[in-house]
Amino acid sequence: MDQIINQNVAAWLEGPFDDATKQEIKRLQAEDTHELKESFYKSLDFGTGGLRGIMGVGTNRMNKYTVGMATQGLANYVKQEVEGTPKAAIAYDCRNNSAYFAEVAANVLAATGFTVYLFDALRPTPELSFAIRELGCHTGIVITASHNPREYNGFKAYWSDGGQVVAPHDTNIVTEVRKIESIDDVNWEGGEGSVIKINKEVDEPYLKMLEGLCISPDAIKAQKDLKIVFTSIHGTGITMVPPILERLGFENVHIIEEQKVTDGNFPTVVYPNPEEAEALSMALAKAKEIDADILLGTDPDADRVGIAIKNHKGEWTLLNGNQTAALLFNYVISARKKAGLNKDNDFVCKTIVTTDLIDRFAAAHNMPCYNVLTGFKFIAEVIKEKEGKENFIVGGEESYGYLIGDAVRDKDAIAASAMICEMAAFYKNEGKSMFDQLIDIYAEHGYFKEKLISITKKGMSGADEIAQMMKDLRANPPATINGSKVLEMRDYQSSIATDLQSKVETVIDLPKSNVLQFFLEDGTKISARPSGTEPKIKFYFSVNTSLSSADEYDAADEVLETKVAKIIEDMKLN
Template sequence: MSTLDQETKSRIDQWLTAEYDSETVAKVQQLIDNNEETELLDSFYKELEFGTGGLRGIMGVGSNRMNKYTIGKATQGLANYLKKQFPDQQIKVAVSYDSRNNSQSFGHLVADVFSANDIHVFLFEQLRPTPMLSFAVRHFNCQGGVMLTASHNPKEYNGYKAYWNDGGQLVAPHDKNVITEVNAIQSVSEIKFERVDANITVVGEEFDDIYVQANKRLSIHPEAVEAQKDLKIVYSPIHGTGITVVPKILEAWGFTNVTVVEEQSKPDGNFPTVVYPNPEEEDAMSIAKKRGQELGADVIMATDPDADRVGVAIRNPKGDYELINGNQIGSLLTYYVLSSKKDKAELKDNDYIVKTIVTTNLISDIGAEYGVKSYETLTGFKFIGEVITKLLGKENYLVGGEESYGYLVGDLVRDKDAVNSCAFIAEMTAYFKCQGKSLFEVLQELYVKHGFYKEKLISLTKKGKAGADEIKQMMIDLRANAPKTLGGVEVKEIRDYENRVATNIVSGETSEIDLPKSDVLQFITVDGDVISARPSGTEPKIKFYCSVREALVDASNYETISAKLEQKVENIMADIVKG
């Protein structure tokens, strides 16, 4: 351990004491005996941060890993904060978990710690999706909740999402306050691990029907579903929780011809058929696409392990199944909801939609077409949930989404909901099929009306301490040496969300950004292109987003304009992505 700094060595020594169980101590000692200094550094160079979204990290021993002690500490800190916020009340929390390795045992561990703190726990009997946890928090009138999941991260990861009493993930001031409580715990002895059975209520399969029926009442065009009930749907849960509820909701909605991808139907934390269980990835959707091609599917859908994100493939004019991106799915859903509400004379003056700052402006354009207010938030669906909670009883939320494949129709939950989205995507497909249109044709119509938007995301993975330092330096360099042109197009405005200042490069004028601080930089070109740089809050990545737009006079020009915009995106990305 000669190259390790003193602070890291002190943490390692602490984990070798009798405070920790013998199995943990043995694993730490083995790393030392094998002289695995890189692993020791990454496992102990810091405390795994209970960030504003909770915990997420690689599973294993160490202060910077997901394990019994880091999860126990997070739960004890959250319990302490809940008790301070809700004095003289019987505090209740809901706990669920996904299909990842150790998620169930971590879920029971969380329930144990809460119960030991005299907090009543509604613990899901079996794995269930994240949106059902959000729904349960509200249904059982809980003050908080925890979901054990690392979403679409690789199999080595697990995570801990903390929720507040509105069913949304923690936002200000609770996020920072809980972090303070977690950091205040200095010893394992402060964590109460002893389960109190009387404080735990098991939530069984019967809860599925409550959630499914609540969603079914949101259906806009049940007559279209009835007319197209044999719509050919192919669905894959990618070895995750979606298998428990998505087929149920599609059946309850009225769809009778749903094919589940058998190879990916069994929950499995090793995700044996994919590299990443992420429906954004072509690889993760390839088996479902193949099955859809064989069956001539009308729509192909796949959800990530905790079923809060959904990917979609549809047939293009050439007859091939094409993965559409999160911006396109969100735009289609927004158009479907708003146009349908208008046709049924159900639009209200106080209706609104929401998107994040890195999500396509096509969604805002659609809102403007229908006279519906559009709100914009920081990246992360918890901020969309925060808007819904703040405006509850004053304005009427219809639909919201973010480019990273997360959407929500209606306000039953306060998080992105792939189960709800699968039902609405299927209904939307049925509705437009009744009109003789495919989703691809509808998308082209939107481009003709509002302009052809083309988006791309590039993620650079930088693991460990060295990677974290590199990402930090990349953002410092971008701020110090902001590009004057991108892809040969002049930059006219820079939005620095960390400093909450927008600067017009030409005039030098500045204005305040009316959003909380966030480590995001946006560059707006004279053409209206939007390029964003943002370190991920949940993965060891820095993300670069690009959105460009050009008029599409006629759908027949689709391929030509698409190729032109694709080249423009490539040129811009080549300029901004370094390393």
């Protein structure tokens, strides 16, 4: 390992890298050898979605050179696939260096013969997806690290359908990126005239598309004074959420001014992640102060949204991604039917770790619910496969990502924010709260309670530790968990589902992925998955019971909460 580090450091000190980079390497040699090793012990991996990593000098960091090499590999592949002049769209978020990395990528693409459409200011990731289709591009890039801590940035690659790249393009792009062995292989200059700055020519059709998603305009009109609190957590949501809420007719939107400022240092939060209660604490204080109806917070690139509402006891509560998904899917399906907008070929789509409650009420509406691997690109892939045959209406994943309609092919917190506010107006107009509606869904279809825990393993040894945890689970699947027999193990890496009682194996008809799922006799589902973007392994727990009436909710909630805690304890994960 030390030999690899020394070779990489020497190559950067002796190669055609800029002076500032070389000076920083020398500083690390003198002052921070641990950081030097972390920065050079490997090359930042271009996975099937792109790059994500800590910013800094080195082969294992996000910087001008790693971004340029990744862009060159993507450009080379697209040119092989496209006749004539290829076109690309690029957007970026609020993070430090995002605008700079976007310019680097634009210049490399232009110098390689592309026409490049570059947003002249930060924009949400879903608008980039929309722009690809709107402008007839062959590929797209968004510079973002989503909800990661401030020291991270990333590079996500998209295909012509507006979705993140999937097979075979994903692995083919990785192959081309790995062929770029030196910065001398990168076209850094020469096509500046082919970079076209864009803004309103995409903003306006995007906002008009979002307006067209509205299902219940009369409810919004009746509840135009709905008290909405919104925070963009210093990110791109500020560019599009307030405008679409205004266009829909909401007149009482309260924006958290301190977090309205776009700032890659995220000065008011520890993590810019709407899954974290701390990130929404300022918005929650405002919601309590004004007695709001709903609170919404989007992550830095505005592809995910977290919400808070009052529960049945009048207490403010942050909904998890599964609860919001259940509400959103149920509303879109039922409201479309009520408005006469439903079609016989409507379908919905979700990931395998998202609540199975959605499958229940989709079936009750005689509607297909397709389950895909974790990653919104797989939902986009289903939309593309079904295009012209079936009609996609809503999709989502438990990690706060949702999509309404198919004009965008990635999770869209702008569209989701608009639809969530419409949903709040609709139920308020009927004299009930969103939490009341959630309990009604549980009473009708079953109460599903989900919990996620993430175990972080950082540094050079972290990946090995995570790999060992998955290896042990595969080699020795538990016979029982919390006293309940494990009936089935699904290994998505081998594409085999095994009945642990009969040992009968069946094939899983999904792409291979490093995910394990265990199905228990009592209806519990447990999933294990190493994160593709962070040094974490994630465990998803789903337990359920039936309610004969809404009055049983509190007692059932206590039972299921205790059950999840015992499962985690039994698996020695706490």
